[in-house]
Amino acid sequence: MRPEWPVEVHRELAAAGVRVVGYVPDAGHKRLIELCRADKKMRAVPLTTEEEGIGLAAGAWLGGEKSVLLMQSSGVGNLVNVLGMVKVCRFPLVMLVTMRGEQGEFNPWQVPMGENTARVLEAMSVAVRQAGDAQTVAAHVHTALGLAYETLGAQAVLIAQRVIGIKSFQEQTSQ
Amino acid sequence: MKLHRRQVAASLLKDRGNLLVVAGLGSTSWDITAAGDSPLSFPTWGAMGQAAMMGLGLALAQPKRRVLVITGDGEMLMGLGSLATIGVQQPKNLAVVVFDNERYGETGMQQTHTAFGVDLAGVAKACRIPQCETITTAKGVSALRTKIHKGAGPVFAAIKVLDEKLPLVLPPHDGVLLRARFRRALLGKSADVLPEEL
Numbered sequence: 001m002r003p004e005w006p007v008e009v010h011r012e013l014a015a016a017g018v019r020v021v022g023y024v025p026d027a028g029h030k031r032l033i034e035l036c037r038a039d040k041k042m043r044a045v046p047l048t049t050e051e052e053g054i055g056l057a058a059g060a061w062l063g064g065e066k067s068v069l070l071m072q073s074s075g076v077g078n079l080v081n082v083l084g085m086v087k088v089c090r091f092p093l094v095m096l097v098t099m100r101g102e103q104g105e106f107n108p109w110q111v112p113m114g115e116n117t118a119r120v121l122e123a124m125s126v127a128v129r130q131a132g133d134a135q136t137v138a139a140h141v142h143t144a145l146g147l148a149y150e151t152l153g154a155q156a157v158l159i160a161q162r163v164i165g166i167k168s169f170q171e172q173t174s175q
Numbered sequence: 176m177k178l179h180r181r182q183v184a185a186s187l188l189k190d191r192g193n194l195l196v197v198a199g200l201g202s203t204s205w206d207i208t209a210a211g212d213s214p215l216s217f218p219t220w221g222a223m224g225q226a227a228m229m230g231l232g233l234a235l236a237q238p239k240r241r242v243l244v245i246t247g248d249g250e251m252l253m254g255l256g257s258l259a260t261i262g263v264q265q266p267k268n269l270a271v272v273v274f275d276n277e278r279y280g281e282t283g284m285q286q287t288h289t290a291f292g293v294d295l296a297g298v299a300k301a302c303r304i305p306q307c308e309t310i311t312t313a314k315g316v317s318a319l320r321t322k323i324h325k326g327a328g329p330v331f332a333a334i335k336v337l338d339e340k341l342p343l344v345l346p347p348h349d350g351v352l353l354r355a356r357f358r359r360a361l362l363g364k365s366a367d368v369l370p371e372e373l
Contacts, residue, residue, distance in 0.1 A: 020235055043235050045264060048256030055225030055257070059197070059232020062217060062354065063240075064362045067232070085222035089350030 005163065006031035008138035009096070010039070016145040019043060019065040022053035026072035028098030028164035033070065050075035054082040058091045066149060069095045073117040073158070074110060083124035086154050093154040094144050095126070102161035117158060126154040134163050176311045180274050180336040184210040184245065186316050187272065187323065191215075194324065195233055195361065199226035199246025201281040202341075203274055207245055209344040214360035217353055218346040224253030227271045231261050234269035237361070241268050243323050248275040248289045248333070255298060261329055262303035270323045270330035271299075275309075276338040284338060299331035306330040 002008075009032055013021070021036040021044045023029065037044040047053050053069035060067045076097060086093050100107070101114015113120075118128045129144055131137040137159055144155035184206040188196070196216040198204040203226075204218035219226060230244035251273045261269065277290035289295060300307040310316060310332055319332050347353055358366035 020232065043264075045231075045235070045260065048259050051224065052228045052254070052257050052260055055222065055228025055254075056232040058222075058225070059229035059234075060236045061232075062229070062357050062361070063195075063233045063236025064358065064366065065232075065236035082222045082225055085219070085225070085350065088221070089354040091354065 002135070004031065005134045005137040006035060009141050010035040012138050012141045012145060013068055014039065014041065016149070017066055018068050018145070020045065020056065020060040020067035021070065022047050022056045022067060023070035024050050024053070024072070024075050026070070026098045028072065028159060028161075029070045029096070032096075050078045051082050053095075054079050054086060054093070057093050058085060058089070061091055066092070066145075067094075068145075069093070071095065071097055073097055073099045073101060074113045076117045076120055076156075077113045080120060080124060083121075083126060083154065087125045090152045091154070092148040092152050093126070094141075094148045095154075095156040096141065096159065097156055098159045098164055099161045104161055104165065114161075121156050124154075126156050129155065129157045130160070131157055131163065132160045137163065177335045177337045178311070178313065178316065179339070180206050180276065181209050181341060182313075183274065183316050183334055183336060186313070187243070187245070187320050189320070192324070193240055195237065195240050195242045197226055197229045197233065197242070197244045199223075199244070199250035201247060201250070202276075203245045203247050203250070204346055205341070205344045206274065208346040212346055214356040216346070217357050220348055220350070223250055224257075226250055227254055227257040227261060230269055230271060231257070231264060231266060234266040235264065238266075238268060240361075241324060242266075242270070244269070244271045246271070246273055247280065248273055248277060248287045248295065249279045251295060252288055252293075258299050258302040258304065258331070262299075265303070265329060267328045269328050270332070271304075272319070272323075272331075273333045274336045275333045276336045278338045280338070280340075284340075289333075295333040296331060304329050304331045308332050310334045
């Protein structure tokens with residue numbers, strides 16, 4: 001049987017030599033965060049806001065290390081201005097974004113940012129890759145890591161809400 | 176007593192050796208440039224609020240090198256959460272130093288929150304940064320320089336400086352140049368080469 005997608009994604013991050021993992025927790029990233037925290041070669045850095053992850057990634061690259069940034073779609077709205085630095089300096093950047101505001105959403109307050117996550121990223125010159133099912137997530141992450149670090153650009157992989165499969169607060173809190 | 180910011184920058188960066196420096200946008204980028212531009216300085220022109228986090232990323236990537244962030248009170252106030260993040264990571268090689276003139280210097284000298292008594296060193300202390308202080312004397316700056324180069328971090332200091340308007344001393348503004356020169360100076364020419372070419 002094929003391993004679950006967070007295990008495959010963690011393998012991609014490890015194989016690419018990612019050493020710094022900035023994150024603002026999302027239920028959809030729960031397993032991947034655990035895997036990264038347990039990996040002795042990775043430094044997991046919990047952030048108070050997604051914006052901090054951009055500074056963290058930029059600083060890590062100045063120091064010669066690769067990083068990845070984990071967040072949910074609402075967090076994309078918190079880092080718009082600082083993406084300007086990524087563009088102007090051509091910092092490599094990989095963001096893995098779990099989507100809210102899609103199929104199965106129960107909270108209307110998640111919808112406005114969820115519906116506009118891709119276009120906000122694209123407006124700031126971040127290339128967007130849509131992972132619509134669990135089988136494709138790791139392949140998109142592999143591509144994003146390669147393009148970010150070999151061509152010095154910003155890449156985001158949006159992991160669809162149907163991959164995460166959370167439909168209610170009850171399910172989320174019982175995870 | 177309040178100090179002259181350019182003198183403080185010159186004191187902290189004198190004989191800087193292997194020190195890696197990140198500066199917040201605006202006056203502190205001009206201050207570190209006035210003290211002598213270096214490829215191992217990364218003066219920012221934007222991304223307000225991210226200077227301390229850039230310092231953290233750099234400190235984690237380069238645990239054997241000392242990292243100094245010099246930023247302004249307005250820039251630090253925009254990224255107060257980063258002090259909490261640094262407090263969790265406890266990087267021993269990181270110092271964050273705020274030149275606190277209690278003003279937004281680039282936008283018309285409006286008062287910042289520190290002019291009303293908000294205590295940045297107090298915030299840093301509450302965020303579990305072990306070495307925190309507010310400095311108002313040249314002697315204090317001299318002791319801070321020793322801590323930055325030799326002490327166990329993380330270190331935080333707010334240095335009270337005059338709200339003087341000074342001549343601009345501008346670093347390069349091309350972000351690609353700043354990024355590439357820093358990596359080349361730190362990592363060698365391999366920093367210019369794509370990973371598969373190594």
